[in-house]
Amino acid sequence: MSSRRTQRSLEAIAVLDRVSYVYPRSREPALSNISLQIGKGEFLGLIGPTGAGKTTFCLLLNGIVPQFYGGRFFGRVTVAGLDTLEHPISRLAHHVGLVFEDPETQITAVSVENEVAFALENLRVPREEMVVRISWALEAVGLRGTEKRHPHTLSGGQKQRLAIAAALALQPELLVLDEPTAQLDPEGSQAIFAIVRELNHALGLTVVMASHAAEELAEYADRLALLRGGELVQIGVPDEVYGDVERLRQNGVRAPQVAETFCLARSKGVPVLRIPVRIEDGLALLRNLPPRRPPAGGRAGEAHGVREIRLSEGGQLEGGTSPAVRISHAPGSAAEGVPAISVRDLHHVYPDGTHALKGISLDIHGGEYVLVVGQNGAGKSTLVKHFLALLRPSQGQVLVGDTDTRELVVSDLAHRIGYVAQNPDHQIFSATVEQEVGFALRNLGAGEGTVRAAVDESLAAMGLTSVRGQHPLALPRGDRARVVIAAILAMGPETIIFDEPTTGQDYLGARAILGISRTLHQQGKTIVVITHALHLMPGYAERVIVMREGAVILDAPIRQAYNDLDLLASTHLLPPQVVLLAQALGGKHPEWPLLTPEEVAARIAEGGGRRCGSESNARRSAGRCRNGSAER
Amino acid sequence: MSDAQLYAPIPDSCFARLDFRPKLALVTTLTIVAFIWESPLLGGLLALVVALACLGAGINFRYLRAPILLLLPFGLLILVTQGFFADAVIRLRTGQAALTPVFVIPESVWLVGGAAMSVEGIAYGLNILAKMLTMALLVPLLVLTTDLDAMVLGMVKIRIPYKIAFVLASTLRFFPLLLSDIRAITEAQRLRGLALERMGPIRRARIYAQLAVPLILGVIVKSQMLEVMLQSKAFTGDPARTYLHEARLGPGDWAVLMLSALLLVTAVALYLAFGIGRFGGPL
Numbered sequence: 059m060s061s062r063r064t065q066r067s068l069e070a071i072a073v074l075d076r077v078s079y080v081y082p083r084s085r086e087p088a089l090s091n092i093s094l095q096i097g098k099g100e101f102l103g104l105i106g107p108t109g110a111g112k113t114t115f116c117l118l119l120n121g122i123v124p125q126f127y128g129g130r131f132f133g134r135v136t137v138a139g140l141d142t143l144e145h146p147i148s149r150l151a152h153h154v155g156l157v158f159e160d161p162e163t164q165i166t167a168v169s170v171e172n173e174v175a176f177a178l179e180n181l182r183v184p185r186e187e188m189v190v191r192i193s194w195a196l197e198a199v200g201l202r203g204t205e206k207r208h209p210h211t212l213s214g215g216q217k218q219r220l221a222i223a224a225a226l227a228l229q230p231e232l233l234v235l236d237e238p239t240a241q242l243d244p245e246g247s248q249a250i251f252a253i254v255r256e257l258n259h260a261l262g263l264t265v266v267m268a269s270h271a272a273e274e275l276a277e278y279a280d281r282l283a284l285l286r287g288g289e290l291v292q293i294g295v296p297d298e299v300y301g302d303v304e305r306l307r308q309n310g311v312r313a314p315q316v317a318e319t320f321c322l323a324r325s326k327g328v329p330v331l332r333i334p335v336r337i338e339d340g341l342a343l344l345r346n347l348p349p350r351r352p353p354a355g356g357r358a359g360e361a362h363g364v365r366e367i368r369l370s371e372g373g374q375l376e377g378g379t380s381p382a383v384r385i386s387h388a389p390g391s392a393a394e395g396v397p398a399i400s401v402r403d404l405h406h407v408y409p410d411g412t413h414a415l416k417g418i419s420l421d422i423h424g425g426e427y428v429l430v431v432g433q434n435g436a437g438k439s440t441l442v443k444h445f446l447a448l449l450r451p452s453q454g455q456v457l458v459g460d461t462d463t464r465e466l467v468v469s470d471l472a473h474r475i476g477y478v479a480q481n482p483d484h485q486i487f488s489a490t491v492e493q494e495v496g497f498a499l500r501n502l503g504a505g506e507g508t509v510r511a512a513v514d515e516s517l518a519a520m521g522l523t524s525v526r527g528q529h530p531l532a533l534p535r536g537d538r539a540r541v542v543i544a545a546i547l548a549m550g551p552e553t554i555i556f557d558e559p560t561t562g563q564d565y566l567g568a569r570a571i572l573g574i575s576r577t578l579h580q581q582g583k584t585i586v587v588i589t590h591a592l593h594l595m596p597g598y599a600e601r602v603i604v605m606r607e608g609a610v611i612l613d614a615p616i617r618q619a620y621n622d623l624d625l626l627a628s629t630h631l632l633p634p635q636v637v638l639l640a641q642a643l644g645g646k647h648p649e650w651p652l653l654t655p656e657e658v659a660a661r662i663a664e665g666g667g668r669r670c671g672s673e674s675n676a677r678r679s680a681g682r683c684r685n686g687s688a689e690r
Numbered sequence: 691m692s693d694a695q696l697y698a699p700i701p702d703s704c705f706a707r708l709d710f711r712p713k714l715a716l717v718t719t720l721t722i723v724a725f726i727w728e729s730p731l732l733g734g735l736l737a738l739v740v741a742l743a744c745l746g747a748g749i750n751f752r753y754l755r756a757p758i759l760l761l762l763p764f765g766l767l768i769l770v771t772q773g774f775f776a777d778a779v780i781r782l783r784t785g786q787a788a789l790t791p792v793f794v795i796p797e798s799v800w801l802v803g804g805a806a807m808s809v810e811g812i813a814y815g816l817n818i819l820a821k822m823l824t825m826a827l828l829v830p831l832l833v834l835t836t837d838l839d840a841m842v843l844g845m846v847k848i849r850i851p852y853k854i855a856f857v858l859a860s861t862l863r864f865f866p867l868l869l870s871d872i873r874a875i876t877e878a879q880r881l882r883g884l885a886l887e888r889m890g891p892i893r894r895a896r897i898y899a900q901l902a903v904p905l906i907l908g909v910i911v912k913s914q915m916l917e918v919m920l921q922s923k924a925f926t927g928d929p930a931r932t933y934l935h936e937a938r939l940g941p942g943d944w945a946v947l948m949l950s951a952l953l954l955v956t957a958v959a960l961y962l963a964f965g966i967g968r969f970g971g972p973l
Contacts (some may be wrong), residue, residue: 117918126921151924162867163912164919166860175934177923192934208699210866224923446881472883483907484871485878487900498882531907545882555783619793 070095071232071264072119077133078290079123088114088123090288092133096266098231101258103279104268105299107310108535108564110285112268113389116236119266120154121147138231151177155225159237159562161217169213170196171205174224181228188227197221198261199253203268214434215246219253224256233257235267239274241561243434243590245630247271250277270564272314273593273635276300276335284309300335312565315593315635315655322659337635340644347662396460397421398553398584399445399475404454406440408446414440416608417454424552427575427585429616430594432605433630438588441605444556445586447471472498476546480558482538484530485545491517491533492526502549512548520544520574536567543574553584560591572598592620593634596653604629621651701748709939710844712946717832719950723957724824728783728969733820736771740827747835757826765819772815773807780810784970802840810970817969838863843937846929853927863907865890871908877899 079089104112117123120256121142124131135142138153167173174192199219204671241245257263282299284292303313303321312391324330334340360389399422444456456463488494499509520540560568604612606629640652789808797803838859845855965971
């Protein structure tokens with residue numbers, strides 16, 4: 059890969075020279091004094107927390123910033139030799155294809171082929187050539203045969219592939235993707251990365267991708283640019299950037315779990331010369347570590363304890379690694395008495411005939427923290443909507459406490475089950491934070507004194523007291539989510555459902571919301587989380603319900619669920635890297651199966667890898683884990 | 691209503707396969723005819739024919755039910771008001787000295803005592819209702835049987851500036867997104883204890899007014915994103931662009947165009963010459 063990188067860096071497709079940019083009506087620069095070159099055929103990853111300037115950087119490359127937005131612009135950007143200030147966006151569109159985060163709003167046409175044709179029509183490409191290009195672009199993204207379909211009949215991942223096809227049809231030299239997988243399920247996300255990598259490798263297309271998907275960028279990107287507050291903090295190959303875990307942490311960015319794990323292991327004295335950032339490198343390193351002491355209860359033959367984990371080229375698991383025993387969740391084991399939610403042989407058939415739920419039975423007891431996972435269309439949302447009485451069972455029964463939800467309307471359940479939607483903006487209706495938090499209680503007929511007391515308590519719990527007089531929509535997204543949670547808390551529900559709470563959040567934002575969920579859980583609330591972000595959930599969830607095609611295929615404690623790799627693979631869910639490392643370590647350790655980087659690092663260290671020779675070395679390792687970087 | 695219902699597929703029917711231009715011509719003709727005719731009988735027949743045409747064109751009944759249900763309260767209001775208060779207009783149009791009473795409000799009733807509901811007034815109300823129904827049903831007949839890309843192409847062919855055609859089509863495209871947002875917001879409100887089903891109409895209206903804030907915010911965000919996306923796709927609104935598909939008129943299209951012209955001329959001629967369609971006329 060390094061020779062390819064060197065070869066490609068000889069010729070630049072885009073050059074940014076001391077670029078600064080301030081949006082209209084803004085005081086802070088969105089980008090500040092950025093200089094870099096993007097080589098032809100390069101795959102450049104953009105990483106950084108929310109507000110780092112990643113989207114502005116993307117829009118800079120086709121002239122939308124500053125031509126469309128206005129504002130103050132300093133420096134110079136050239137793409138394919140064209141100055142982005144001197145050439146209209148329509149001219150730059152010949153060279154730069156752009157794909158956005160939201161697959162819904164970037165679709166303009168009502169058929170797949172017309173969607174791909176739209177930009178070509180604008181650029182006056184003759185019809186005959188259009189037909190050829192559409193066919194080629196759809197072939198490249200695996201959407202041949204869908205030409206006449208309405209884009210809204212496609213899945214989220216297919217819509218993003220369509221957006222890529224529409225950009226590709228322009229035959230651009232540079233493909234810019236702004237968080238293209240942020241709203242996709244793991245299967246859709248994997249498909250996007252695979253296609254982009256293929257375009258980059260096979261066609262030599264230059265790719266710039268902003269993403270929080272650390273594991274994938276480590277795998278696919280040639281270089282990474284770390285942005286924060288509009289500044290370019292660091293640029294280098296993934297080994298340098300992701301290997302510097304401490305710096306990433308300081309900048310609010312998550313490192314791949316494999317890097318985090320070995321960084322922790324190094325801090326515990328394990329001799330790790332270079333922090334691996336890709337799972338295959340991590341697995342190789344595990345195999346090459348000096349022999350360790352057999353763990354308590356382990357056999358001598360497991361001295362290395364490293365099991366064979368096979369990965370395909372795309373980093374996919376090839377199987378054969380699941381634990382021998384599946385430990386199913388024992389219903390009723392979590393608590394005695396009436397379950398908080400009880401589902402009995404639940405079927406749901408939508409009016410269009412889709413059989414979305416097929417005989418689901420489960421109990422959720424008070425005080426549990428339950429994670430519901432599965433691909434889009436697996437039935438997760440349909441199931442949860444039954445808990446909220448938003449849907450009625452076609453067959454079977456859902457009980458909240460001892461009440462059948464058929465006997466209730468949605469509002470009856472409001473004070474028993476709170477629901478935090480994926481998009482907090484859809485749950486905000488009032489002019490001030492205070493009114494918003496009191497909204498539900500007033501609806502439920504509470505007196506003004508009760509409302510005031512509950513509002514005060516909820517605002518304090520969510521740290522929102524200081525903004526109680528502000529308009530909720532004027533707050534940052536993370537705070538808006540907290541407003542919604544405060545509003546739900548004011549009703550005093552015993553159960554709170556979080557629907558994809560980490561979508562659209564950066565690492566710190568996601569951690570903050572999950573931290574709130576943990577606090578609520580510790581206070582005795584029952585928590586149900588729907589998410590695709592499996593890597594974020596250890597340390598929070600206790601129990602995992604895995605769904606596929608309307609059925610529950612596994613209901614188990616999180617350690618067992620995450621280690622059932624075959625089953626997860628069967629529903630296209632990727633286990634966190636740390637699980638692969640833990641399984642590679644194998645052995646019959648009392649704490650096995652391991653689930654977090656801390657646990658695996660401790661296991662590696664406990665295994666007796668040669669400890670760093672001197673105290674000063676150990677201190678250095680503990681203080682900072684870095685592979686070396688090109689600081690700016 | 692699910693997302694699948696919001697994005698209704700274009701039905702596979704003879705009418706749906708027509709070019710946008712003859713469809714537009716037919717819909718325009720029927721609108722004019724509905725506007726001209728004041729006969730409740732003919733107007734009602736026209737509304738029925740249009741409803742049947744919608745079903746024949748492959749439009750699912752649930753998409754027709756919504757405009758009909760929406761018109762129902764207005765229709766009742768119109769029947770009552772016209773039945774009682776359309777005397778002057780009816781006398782002017784028919785030359786009748788007296789109308790046929792159906793029901794007289796006792797004199798003792800304050801303000802409206804003595805007012806009479808007349809047969810002619812009800813007929814006039816039915817005529818207005820038929821016009822409204824026809825026009826309301828013509829919208830789905832045109833919109834739900836034509837894909838938006840074909841609509842843009844058709845509008846450009848009849849020399850509507852591309853930019854305007856695109857904006858019209860985009861507005862229609864945004865409609866399902868808007869409905870989806872409304873649904874999400876009302877759902878969220880119900881989840882916060884709002885028992886819409888137990889509220890009176892005034893309180894419910896006030897609650898619906900609160901939808902405006904998140905809705906407008908959503909629309910602003912979406913439209914700005916759309917604008918940025920259009921820029922990235924080299925959209926300038928320049929009419930000098932190419933098109934993937936051609937809009938060619940086939941024999942069926944020409945037949946509908948001629949039929950529309952014939953219908954319009956005939957209806958106007960019969961109205962003027964024999965008073966057919968006139969209120970109180972032969973039919």
